[in-house]
Amino acid sequence: MNAALVIPMATSSSIEPAPLPAPRRIEIAPRTIFLILGIVAGIWILGQLKTVVTVLTVALVMVGTFDPLVAWLERRGWGRGRSLVLVFSIAGLSLIGVVILMVPPLFQQLLSLIDQAPKQRASIVHTLQHYSWSKPFVKTLQDLPVDDLGKRAASAMVGYSAELVVLIGYGISTLFLSIYLLADPVRSKGLLYSVVSRHHHVKLAKVLIELKVIVGGYMRGQLITSFAIAVFVFVLLTICGADNALALALFAGLTDIIPFVGGYVASAPVIISVAPQGTTTALIVTGLMVLYQEFESRFLVPRVYGRVLRLPPAVVLVALLVGGTLAGIFGALLSLPIAAGLQMVMRELRVDLPGEGLADERIKQLDDQASRVYEELTENSTAAEAGVIADDLANLVKRTEEGGPTLSAQMPAVQPPP
Secondary structure (H helix, E strand, O other): OOOOOOOOOOOOOOOOOOOOOOOOOOOOOHHHHHHHHHHHHHHHHHHHOHHHHHHHHHHHHHHHHHHHHHHHHHHOOOOHHHHHHHHHHHHHHHHHHHHHHHHHHHHHHHHHHHHHHHHHHHHHHHHHOOOHHHHHHHHHHHHOOOOOHHHHHHHHHHHHHHHHHHHHHHHHHHHHHHHHHHHOHHHHHHHHHHOOOHHHHHHHHHHHHHHHHHHHHHHHHHHHHHHHHHHHHHHHHHHHOOOOHHHHHHHHHHHOOOOOOHHHHHHHHHHHHOHHHOHHHHHHHHHHHHHHHHHHHHHHHHHHHOOOOOOOHHHHHHHHHHHHHHHHHHHHHHHHHHHHHHHHHHHHOOOOOOOOHHHHHHHHHHHHHHHHHHHHHOOOOOHHHHHHHHHHHHHHHHHHHOOOOOHHHHHHHOOOOO
């Protein structure tokens, strides 16, 4: 007997419609709205105060550059005031000397080039007219407006004179601000610590210490690379017998501080200065300048900066583009230390990639321990006094993170204020 498999057929009455999904409501908390509005307002205010932010940033860079020198003099018996006077006097006299040695010869050479431009154009056109392939180039050269180049250059200089006066004024303001911050660093830091919760003072002190290392290392690297290219250009032009070798070498050293393109900007006047020596000499000098740029970018810069910046090439390029767009040449000059500083702040705030949980947990425990000790030591202290203790604790925490003694073993080195 065969068993039949009977599948019951569902009637229409037994089929129930699927329930409709419950409507979802997306609500934004008022706190989130105010936070977004605050961020937008803050960005707008920074845009309006771009000049003030630039002055403050440059002043802080000067503080990070000169503070190690002032501290070094203080450790050798000089007072803070005398150390500041000596450091800024040497810096000011060096700047004046560079301007005197560089600007008049280069200005005279520029005037000579402007005066001889029509004659040089006529000579080049006369040479190229003998070749049939050079007709487009001849036409382009003949259309160059070099006849009244001197008048247009003079009018442009007059137009930029007002901007130069404003720039000098901002420079003086930046100088005095940096001197004030260096003259009384305890009080200056006290103003910063007074607006930050004491629970975060040790972390803030660590950030300030790292920023000083970054800025100091970056500026020292700039001085070394600028000095190197200045010496190279001076020796090269002296061998070639070019005029104004010292002025051109100083110009090369100054323009080398512009990331990526500074050395190539310095190469143009160097090549022009040896052009009267002949085409062969000009080509040799051009090749040597290109080779030096490769040597500097691939060998000298990585060893001079070491691990101070620790920026990937893509981050360097983006930082230069953003800095140049927002603040011109000053933005390009300061973009790398600012980018390195932001990267360091993210690292100190523990915004890290996955995979380092154990190390992060140990560091967080160390930060919490330092914060508890700090709050106990500074219970009745002023912001300036608390800032001094925060600096001491931050140095001890950094030493512990680098594999030194534990924080508890180093605590006798930190004393509460009287």
